[in-house]
Amino acid sequence: MSIPTRRLPLTALRTFEAAARRLSFKDAADELCVSATTVSNQIRQLERDWGVPLFVRKTRAVVLTDAGRSLSGVLAKAFSDIREEIDAHIHTPAKTVTLAVGPIFGARWLIPRLGRFRAQNPKIELILQHGPRITGIETMPTPVAIDWGTGSWTGMEARLLFRIVYAPMAAPALIGRLGGLDTPVDLARYPVIHQHDRGEWQAWLKLAGVQGLKFQEETIVTDSNVVAQAALDGQAVALGVFPFMQADVDAGRLIRPFATDLHPERAYHILTRPNARQTPEIRAVCDWIEAEAAAMTVRPVAGE
Numbered sequence: 001m002s003i004p005t006r007r008l009p010l011t012a013l014r015t016f017e018a019a020a021r022r023l024s025f026k027d028a029a030d031e032l033c034v035s036a037t038t039v040s041n042q043i044r045q046l047e048r049d050w051g052v053p054l055f056v057r058k059t060r061a062v063v064l065t066d067a068g069r070s071l072s073g074v075l076a077k078a079f080s081d082i083r084e085e086i087d088a089h090i091h092t093p094a095k096t097v098t099l100a101v102g103p104i105f106g107a108r109w110l111i112p113r114l115g116r117f118r119a120q121n122p123k124i125e126l127i128l129q130h131g132p133r134i135t136g137i138e139t140m141p142t143p144v145a146i147d148w149g150t151g152s153w154t155g156m157e158a159r160l161l162f163r164i165v166y167a168p169m170a171a172p173a174l175i176g177r178l179g180g181l182d183t184p185v186d187l188a189r190y191p192v193i194h195q196h197d198r199g200e201w202q203a204w205l206k207l208a209g210v211q212g213l214k215f216q217e218e219t220i221v222t223d224s225n226v227v228a229q230a231a232l233d234g235q236a237v238a239l240g241v242f243p244f245m246q247a248d249v250d251a252g253r254l255i256r257p258f259a260t261d262l263h264p265e266r267a268y269h270i271l272t273r274p275n276a277r278q279t280p281e282i283r284a285v286c287d288w289i290e291a292e293a294a295a296m297t298v299r300p301v302a303g304e
Contacts, residue, residue, distance in 0.1 A: 016075065071208070095125065100129045100144070101146045112247075124281050137155030146289075147268070155274070158271050159269060164242060164267065165264075167256050169255065171231060184213070189234070202283060204260070
């Protein structure tokens with residue numbers, strides 16, 4: 001006699017399928033997050049209701065009976081079909097992770113890699129937010145952030161991603177208009193752009209042996225992407241942040257004329273709130289960013 005659908009013991013059948021697949025009540029209990037006693041009681045209830053043994057209980061193991069093997073095969077296929085149908089036609093809500101990044105990191109490092117992130121993590125929605133300079137956990141706007149510093153942030157976990165170098169860069173059209181940049185002294189004929197202040201340019205000039213060199217014209221800009229765009233437009237020479245500007249050099253849009261690189265003490269780090277990595281989607285985002293950073297190298301000037 002058939003059992004009405006509304007009376008099918010679906011929970012017990014799911015329990016039986018796990019126990020039959022693992023041939024262990026304890027392992028099935030661990031998988032289903034219930035007790036071994038619950039698994040045993042549900043299976044005994046099935047056997048009583050149907051009047052047929054499903055397992056032979058031994059001292060340290062259980063073995064399927066012929067009826068148990070037959071039912072196990074049917075249920076394994078049924079649950080597999082259900083999972084495939086859900087995967088194919090029912091979209092579970094994506095997990096979201098909000099990541100705070102600075103303008104140049106977001107535009108020139110993260111955005112070009114987002115296609116790989118989506119391919120590897122299709123169920124995670126990444127929300128990018130403009131990141132302020134972070135001084136401690138009280139200024140941390142999101143569970144995960146990328147910031148620029150020495151590695152000392154109060155109250156959070158900081159892991160080094162990669163170091164950068166500063167090097168002068170200029171558009172070919174600007175060099176063609178004002179003459180070659182064969183030595184650092186030639187910079188005296190050029191307009192330059194400073195980012196935030198004159199500190200990095202002064203440090204680079206000292207490193208290049210032309211400390212105190214006066215530029216033709218100077219402009220201070222706070223946004224790193226504006227600095228990069230001004231260099232690309234041929235407005236001035238700028239200190240490029242590498243590897244962020246490497247693609248433009250490789251494509252010939254910019255020239256990196258000197259082999260002298262300034263290595264700042266600060267570097268890019270990935271910051272997380274305490275215990276944030278225990279959340280699977282946050283851990284996946286952090287692992288992906290760290291893997292991308294580990295695969296990257298800062299290339300020297302050609303001929304260096």
